[in-house]
Amino acid sequence: MGSLFSNSITLRKSVRISDEEFVQLRDFIYEKSGIFVDEKRKYLFESRFSKRLAELRLNSFSEYIKYLKFDAMKHQELTKLFELVTTNETSFYRDIPQLKAFQEKVLKEKLDEQRDAGKLELNIWSAGCSSGEEPYTLSIMLHELLRMELARWKISITAVDLSPAMIEHAQKGVYKEYAFKTTPDEIKARYFTEVEDGWKIKPPVTRLVNFRQMNLNETPSLKRIPRSHVVFCRNVIIYFDLDMKKRVVSSFYDNLLPGGYMMLGHSETLHKISSSFKPVYHPGTIAYRKED
The missing domain is CATH 3.40.50.150 (Vaccinia Virus protein VP39)
Known part of the structure; x- marks a missing residue:
């Protein structure tokens, strides 16, 4: 089972997000946090979220959107969602x-x-x-x-x-x-x-x-x-x-x-x-x- 899951992670690294899925996920994020992801950053969803989909054993962004809305763990997943969307690049005495x-x-x-x-x-x-x-x-x-x-x-x-x-x-x-x-x-x-x-x-x-x-x-x-x-x-x-x-x-x-x-x-x-x-x-x- 471990090797099968590892293979699935490799395959899922290239999970694509359709235009419809992008709009649904973008609007969900905006509703919950006020963070707006421009369409030009669509690649961000594919690069940052594919690993998360693999960890949750989900096959598509549509499944992930359903997970965020209806799963019993949806509130905990919001925390992970916000971490993936934002960049915590900082340091002491920055600028x-x-x-x-x-x-x-x-x-x-x-x-x-x-x-x-x-x-x-x-x-x-x-x-x-x-x-x-x-x-x-x-x-x-x-x-x-x-x-x-x-x-x-x-x-x-x-x-x-x-x-x-x-x-x-x-x-x-x-x-x-x-x-x-x-x-x-x-x-x-x-x-x-x-x-x-x-x-x-x-x-x-x-x-x-x-x-x-x-x-x-x-x-x-x-x-x-x-x-x-x-x-x-x-x-x-x-x-x-x-x-x-x-x-x-x-x-x-x-x-x-x-x-x-x-x-x-x-x-x-x-x-x-x-x-x-x-x-x-x-x-x-x-x-x-x-x-x-």
Whole structure:
């Protein structure tokens, strides 16, 4: 039986998806997650899903669509589906020019504003946090800026992702060498401890971060996020169509406190999505401010 199954895996690596099956699966994914897969990426389904079909011993994408809709394990399969559709490519201190501008300009400005107002508190929302590198980087930045003063502050970084597997990885806080490809050596030495499986982030950093599994397509869930001074959503809205982008960005706007900032990926823009924010230009990044 083992050899027969191995052969079937080999054969199924080239499972083709018809136009009708592609539309059905694409629409199902959009309904559940808001992620829109363009027809030009049809090959993605064939390359990424064929192995999954073999693991489930399914012969076609039509069978897989039925499995997603009607099988007793359909809820667990949704988790796997989301992992196959998204790309969890990330690292600590990813896009250093943008983060440098954020730390030295935007974050410093917000901390100064809060001090001047006599409110030593800061809420950050990391939307689409993947395996945790982004929110932990933000926590490290706050440690770097505030140093001994940090103990006087009430700081919360709410980090959400669609994938339960990514949230579990993030909560463990252990990372391989690849995750540090853009990380300054002194940061790695200061905030991580070498362990058997890689490098574990130190407790003072993790204490500022709260992880939640969340679907950005579920508006009621988004409303439970604490009002934020900063929203980070980098390289996430690229997965959405225009309608979904508008809805998600509108939710971010509603969540932000007056004067708060939204940060997108360096190649992302609000052009045709929203005119509610004021773009603030810094070398290395654009910060989108919610006016008072």
